[in-house]
Amino acid sequence: MDPLTPRPSDTWLRVEDSSAIGAARRAASQLAAARGFDEEHVGQVAVAVSEAASNLVKHAADGQMLIRPHPRAETSIEVMAIDRGPGMADTLASIRDGYSTTGTLGIGLGAITRLSDAYDLHSLPGKGTVLSMHFTMRGAEPPDGGACGLTRPVGEEVISGDAYAFHESAGVITAIVCDGLGHGVQAAAASQEAVRVFAAAPPEPPGRLVERVHRSLGQTRGGAVAVARVDRAAGRVTYAGVGNISGWIAGFDGRQGLVSVPGIAGHNARRIREFDYELPPHGVVVMHSDGLTERWDLTGYPRLLRHGAHVIAGTLLRDWAIRRDDACVLVVRATP
Missing domain, CATH: 3.30.565.10 (Histidine kinase-like ATPase, C-terminal domain)
Structure with missing residues (x-):
């Protein structure tokens, strides 16, 4: 492409x-x-x-x-x-x-x-x-509904500068969210390049995946990038990021922020670091671009965390997206 x-x-x-x-x-x-x-x-x-x-x-x-x-x-x-x-x-x-x-x-x-x-x-x-x-389709295996990503371009744009991707292997979901710098085609080119590199990469820890994406974005505008590895069986999340992608673990008792280092992937990034976190049995991992305000709070939505990733992502996008920016949100449940 x-x-x-x-x-x-x-x-x-x-x-x-x-x-x-x-x-x-x-x-x-x-x-x-x-x-x-x-x-x-x-x-x-x-x-x-x-x-x-x-x-x-x-x-x-x-x-x-x-x-x-x-x-x-x-x-x-x-x-x-x-x-x-x-x-x-x-x-x-x-x-x-x-x-x-x-x-x-x-x-x-x-x-x-x-x-x-x-x-x-x-x-x-x-x-x-x-x-x-x-x-x-009849006779086909239905997909796992434990993860969902949604994007919405700013205003009347048809292309978003934000992108996501995820894949699952042996109960482990690895996910990426990228916010290309700015808006429009050039921003989208950066985020789609990040997704392409992520999809083509061999199985690697999140820190190495972020480093790989960082090296690939030098000919683009660059952007903010984060990768999460969600091990459902172990109840662990490994996370690495550059820039202002927001990562969270949300549960019935509140939420915990996931750490990214400052910088712009592709141009200026400090030493990329990985961090490990505990994932509660009924928790969810939420990753989003700055097209969603960080002030979201799920405590005002009774029983929402008992629902699937699609409904959680849709609720976040509806109520917490910023109209003047591209928006992307990705949700991974601890249980399918």
């Missing part, structure tokens, strides 16, 4: 009127067909996505949908619906067919739960709802 034509960012579809329902349905149907879903399954995906989009139009404020190929499974697609609407106090009741808080026929969430191969839902009154759905 030409380094000046980086991979497009996640494409978020605003869902504010009925015309967006058809657009979401078509995008999901085309993606499912391209991934090898049979005709009946494509139809089920279309119905589930249509119901999710309809719920956003009817009940939500600032409703958005993400429809994308699963980054680690060629036979799966992911759909997320995020809003700042009134929220729901009882999500289990809302899933039952016939239940409604607005006098409309409450069949949407019930259909979604039946037609999706996996789903997760978190909602709070006054904050809104985050819905995650996965669809997997």
